[in-house]
Amino acid sequence: MSTSVTCIAPVNIAIIKYWGKRDDDLILPINDSISVTLSTDHLRTKTTITAGPEISKNVLRLNGVEESFENPRIQRCLQEVKRIAKASGKCSKPEMLEWNVHVESENNFPTAAGLASSAAGYACFVYTLATLYGVESEELSGIARMGSGSACRSLHSGYVQWARGERADGSDSLAIQLAPASAWPDMHVLILVVSDRKKATASTHGMATSVKTSDLLKHRASVCVPERVKLVQKAIAEKDFDTFGRIAMKDSNQFHAICLDTYPPCFYLNDVSRSIIRMVDQINNLAEPNLAPVKVAYSFDAGPNACLFLLEKDVPEVSAIVRRVFPFTGTSAEEYYKGIPNDEAAMAAIPPTVLDSFAPEEPNLLRYIIHTKVGEGPKRVD
């Protein structure tokens, strides 16, 4: 008699970036990172795990395609959750721990497009396993971390910090919540998914090469990041968007600077990403050049897509400018504008003089735009 559990887990976007491991095996980072968990309403991994005595071997299917279960990171996550389940004695059916599992996982967004799919994927895998085996433990974030470093951050809602930790065994390198999503309810997120024909360097390989070859990375990890972590913690606590946004942009820039200082360099931003950065800079300088508080901030992970942070009051203006700069000539607006619907009336009220100051790029440089918010952690959905 098999048992089945289905859970979802969110994507998270780092504001202070994780780049570089101090331990490749345990996936321990060289610096703290801070992230924002995005709403599972629009971006999520959904995983169903079935355990049963009749299942003859472990099977993993991602987005309908069978993948090898021999992946050591998958193996490790499975073994670690089972270990805790055994130790806790709380598993309602202890024999289940001896059964094989069938794992079916799917994302509602493109995999490996630089949208943190592995973070959501491993967080969901570990959370679903833990739910199946009746495990509730502080250690789950450490287990998810051994699947994919940033997965540990996807186990929490809202604003999350993953500590570097000091211990060699990684037991203090865990993610904790800094503030729930509800603490800053007017924070919105626009994800601009960029068309890109180049396959980027896988982030695992990229960060290993950076640790080996970038002369600037150590300085970033030991000097720049600790200062920024404090500033972002304070900005979140005080809902200081200007500081939050400014540090987010500077840290995104510095992360991509380190990628470029790597030999051979790894590139994640492309010409469209650079146009987005220029547009954001222009928006922030609309009022008083170099003096106005930040209205919208970009952050780019290991891919060309932009994650824009902004407050609810600025969504219509920024959305209208994005629409002006990145025109879309396709027929299906529903396929292009995803997530929270546009407030067309508020967008129509943006003065044309504002919009006219932005030069349009050639059409269809973006694949689509997802409008979302900060959101909740993983949960059971069956």
Added chain:
Amino acid sequence: MSTSVTCIAPVNIAIIKYWGKRDDDLILPINDSISVTLSTDHLRTKTTITAGPEISKNVLRLNGVEESFENPRIQRCLQEVKRIAKASGKCSKPEMLEWNVHVESENNFPTAAGLASSAAGYACFVYTLATLYGVESEELSGIARMGSGSACRSLHSGYVQWARGERADGSDSLAIQLAPASAWPDMHVLILVVSDRKKATASTHGMATSVKTSDLLKHRASVCVPERVKLVQKAIAEKDFDTFGRIAMKDSNQFHAICLDTYPPCFYLNDVSRSIIRMVDQINNLAEPNLAPVKVAYSFDAGPNACLFLLEKDVPEVSAIVRRVFPFTGTSAEEYYKGIPNDEAAMAAIPPTVLDSFAPEEPNLLRYIIHTKVGEGPKRVD
């Protein structure tokens, strides 16, 4: 009775980059830089300066267009050369120092395309003035430096180092020759001029913003560059192309990393630049991945154009690969392949298996290619 002198001066390409001033007025850099002077056979500024009692005002024409003589950098160079001429007492016609001048300057390559036109321009201006007034002085490189920092390096042939200097008045921030062009006669240069529709940040503004906002720049200037300067000096002395090329690439990457770590970031590389970097990396890994010595090295200044360094023996192979990766469909090969003619026979002998491993980009991403060598300093040509 007016007097006229015509001189030419070369472009130089930095191997260890100059980025950031410790004194904006005197143009004193925060780190040493090392450059290669390119042959005036293919890239040069030519300047004619006429002084005469009948000339009613100072006039400056660049590439046929009149520019303001009120530019403080132009004024300063003129005053400083006159000051030295007066002090030396060697000017054959001292009354000339009271006359106005007519300056006619032209480049045989696109101005402000990231091909160091201001370096060649100010070097030529100062050298021509000095020739007109009969000045021969070690101080000329310091005067050219006050026109455009890197201009001081264009006063020497071959391999040149511009010292940061320690003194507040800049008197020890001068360029010296490390080796003449003849010391490494098989060093060749291919300049890939990239089509770019975006106007880049002017380098004066970009470096000032980097000094103010990049948290990584100080570490670069104080820790990374001094180590690299020693390695490149040694590589030039020993004609060690592997080290020379590797450090050139790493320093180009680090310079562009600093530009990205600047807020707002400045971008000089575009998607075509990135394709060139990938091509170079692939060429260097043709023999033994990660082990073979460097065969060709890139360096990018404040623009998207690549300067490739390579030894004479590798010119046919690299040229054939460049032709394969960046196809040209225009009709005028003469307009596309400039400088030293291609050795078509040697290129035809490159095995197709080598070429076939490179994927072609879309046609006409490059505007043209200049094949040149390391060359001589400024000289009088009339």
